[in-house]
Amino acid sequence: MPEVLTPPRQSTFTVALVGNPNVGKTTIFNRLTGLRQKVGNYPGVTVDKRFATIKAGEHEATIIDLPGTYSIYPNSEDEVIVHRVLNGLDSSNKPDFVLAVVDMSNMERGLFLVTQIMDMGLPLAIILNMSDTAEEQGVKVKSHALYQSLGVPVLQTNARSNQGLEGILEVLSKKMFEKPEGFLASTDLLPASLSEKIQQRFDLDNQYQAYQLVRFYENEPTLSEEHRNWLQTEIEAAKYNLQATQLEETQYRYRAIQGVLDKAVTKTDLGRKRLTDKLDKIFLHKIGGYAIFLTIMLVIFQAVFAWSAMPMDLIDGFFASMSARAAGLLPPGVLTDLITEGIIPGIGGIVIFIPQIALLFAFLGILEDTGYMSRVVFLMDRIMRPFGLNGKSVVPLISGIACAIPGIMATRNIGNWKDRLITIMVTPLMSCSARLPVYVILIGIAIPESYIGPFNLQAVALLGMYLLGIVAVLFTSWILKLILHFKEKSYLVVEMPMYRLPRWKDVLITMYSKSKTFVLEAGKVILAISIVLWVLASYGPSSAREEAIAKVESPAAGATDEQLTTYENQIASAELESSYIGIMGHFIEPAIRPLGYDWKIGIALITSFAAREVFVSTMATLYSVGADVEDELTIQEKLNSEVNPETGNKVFNLATAFSLIVFYAFAMQCMSTLAVVYRETKGWKWPVIQTVYMTALAYVSAWVVYQILS
Incomplete structure (x- = not known):
């Protein structure tokens, strides 16, 4: 019997892609990963991470696109994330290798970040991107001289035109990363005794990692309070001045970088004004x-x-016809109502x-x-x-x-x-x-x-x-x-x-990834709330619904189509009034009466959380408008003629109308927006605060307007 050979399992490794903002890092990431990208979030923070797994020779490489940053100092959330990932404090994102992208036309700024990474002792390769920009500015880089000075592989690319992309893939497939020697002497930055204590306690590889932990410990959410207090005590005992040391490090590092650039970079004065400078005189003009x-x-x-109007109308029509088709195909019942009136419109509210x-x-x-x-x-x-x-x-x-x-x-x-x-x-x-x-x-x-x-x-x-x-x-x-x-x-x-000129492939990838993130993340919350609102509007105490429907006068024999339509709308209004959401409208009526609103307007305020424009269709149902709910003139005329049976005054007088306008201007009445705020802030804290403050602002403003105009 022949021996069955099992193919060797592919090895996997993780590569962190780092660089300054606007150096083409995202372009390189898009070129390498295409539509395989995924979006997550770094634990404990609100910034998204993009990552993707690609085939690299006999291996699989997971590329993590870190936020763009100029340095690794604790001045922003982006820098905290880069520090955390590169130092392995977030074990789920710890990279095996680092690809550092540098703007070839501005080497000094890019190498500041690169040399900080070198001092961490991470296996590294450098990508000198934007070679076309460097050429336009008369900048030439001797890659071999730079390699001799830094001790890590150096590759020149122009990601916009895919030049050098094969070289990047070769670096990944052959794991052509080298662990550099330290660029600066870390003993000049942190006392040896303090460094030794920190390295032992936190199991760090070198002194620069210990120095960075000293710099970041107040901003690092993964550290326990015990570790934070211990670090603070040790720093105070050593009488260590963080601010002065950072200034010294910056001076030392730039001085050493200039020595490297003197050997590896030449600049030629082209003697011509760049198009960018000419355009900036126009686009940055003070007026x-x-x-x-x-x-x-x-x-x-x-x-x-x-x-967007046409595709949104098509999407709206598609889901409306889907609901109608499902209602015709499925047997009558609660499940069919849920699908046709709750789930399908809920999905439509996402896709639209x-x-x-x-x-x-x-x-x-x-x-x-x-x-x-x-x-x-x-x-x-x-x-x-x-x-x-x-x-x-x-x-x-x-x-x-x-x-x-x-x-x-x-x-x-x-x-x-x-x-x-x-x-x-x-x-x-x-x-x-x-x-x-x-x-x-x-x-x-x-x-x-x-x-x-x-x-x-x-x-x-x-x-x-x-x-x-x-x-x-x-x-x-x-x-x-x-x-x-x-x-x-x-x-x-x-x-x-x-x-x-824009890179159209990157634009399309951005459109795709943003739309996908919205549908998969915010869409789940929108759909859930849509179903809840449908249940509240479709059901209520059975006795209350029967009593409300019984009060509606049935049409006489031989009634016209218009009379039948009016009867159907009156039934719908009675059912909505006796539903749970109608009961909620009556419940909040005492709170909204100072604004000039009755329980019917209260129902509209509640249903508007699905979408503000639902106010129109809710008013049409409540006031039994015998016409298309999108016929704004018909609804307007009906609302304008509505009279309060207790006072005999118009319901929608000048004071009430303006009060309602101001309320809708300020109130947070859009569950889709709440879902996106939840997605962007990674929790319910800020959406709740936002809803409370906007509702309070809307209520107070509407009350002031009503009192002034009454």
Whole structure:
């Protein structure tokens, strides 16, 4: 009997991809991994990690794309993550090797990070990327001379054009990494006695790792309180000055790096003005720069709004027809109702946002890839910082005018956690497109269609709601800036890369990965809440439902189609009133009566958590509008004529209508947004706080408006 040979199991190893921001690290990661990428999060923090497993010769290599950083100092969450992963404090992400990406046109800045990694004693290979940019600037690097000075493999690439990609794959497949000697003498940075104690207690390999733990121990969440207190005691006993040592290290390191560059790098003055410098005079102009930016954002916003309309309508229609088809195929019953009225619409409520998310991140990817996004950040930082935001906050906020969901997801470009959190917390205050149907109906009730000169009063009021959202964002950001206290320092470092044409493959990968993350992460929460709302609106105490339906007068024999439709709507209204969500509406009526609202409006407020625009269809059902719920004029006329049976006054008078408009402007009534905030902050703490403060702001503002106008 012939012997059966079992193929050898492939060995696997982990490679950390590190580098400064805007050095092409993400491009290299995309080129190596394509659509095999996965997204997770680092334990204890809110920053996402991207990773993928690829075939590398006879091996499988897991590539971890670490956040871009200029150094490994405890100044930001990104730097804490790089420190933790490279030092093996997060065992699930501990790398076997490191690929360090350096901008070939700015070697000094890139080698600062590289030499810090060398001092950790990790097996390393260096990728000198952007060789085309270096050539344009007259920079030439002697790779062999650099190898002799640093003692690790050096590879020149241009990832944008795939030049050198095969070399990177060869480095991975043959594991061409070398463990370098230390770049600086760590004894100059940390007393030997203190270093020895730390290395023994934490099982560290070398003195520089001990030095880094001293630098990061206050910011390292994986350390126990006992370890933290021990480190603090030892540092104080040694009378060790952290701040002075960091300054000394920076000076020593740059001085040593310059010695390496003198041997390996030559620069030639090309004597010509680069296109980037010429464009910057236009795009960074103190007046024209802002006008260009606003124009670009207006075009993007209009494109996202207009181009997503058709696919969103198609998705909406598809799921509506799917519900109808399922209702026709499945036998009547509770399970069928759950599928057709709860699950299918819930899934549709997830998928319908994909066109907006994909388009927005496509445009953001293009702006980032061309180099323009860095200029936007630089322009807007001075304006946004007094309010607790920074320049990178402007894109999410403007995106929030279309939809808060992609706007909140766009905050991932903000490296500082405090600035990012404030942006997440205030973005839903921007008046999104879902509020528009509510504004249109209520403004039509409250304000006559008249003109002052060339201006329509209703249009002016609608513009005022958007301006009110902007004022609320700035004021709330300023308050949060005073309240929130983080050890992380708020500062902005922006790299100004050269202008380039976008890489369309990377843009498509970004669209795909962002849409996938939304569907798989936020979608689960959205679907769950959709089902809960359906149950609350579909069921109630049986006796109450029977009594409510019995009060509806049946149509006479020979009733017209219009009378039959009105009867059906009255039945639907009675069923909704007697449902659990209707009972909830009656329950909260005493709390909302000071705002001018009755129990019917209370039900609309509750159902609006599914989506703000649900207000329209809820009002149509409650007030038995005998027409298409999307016919805003019919609903508007019905609401305008509704009279309170107790007082004889109009339900939707000027005070009530404006109070409701302001409430919808500020209230957090969108479970999809809550799901995304939960996803981005990795927990329910901040979504709950956001819901509470926005609801309080909405209630107080609506009460003030009602009291003034009553």
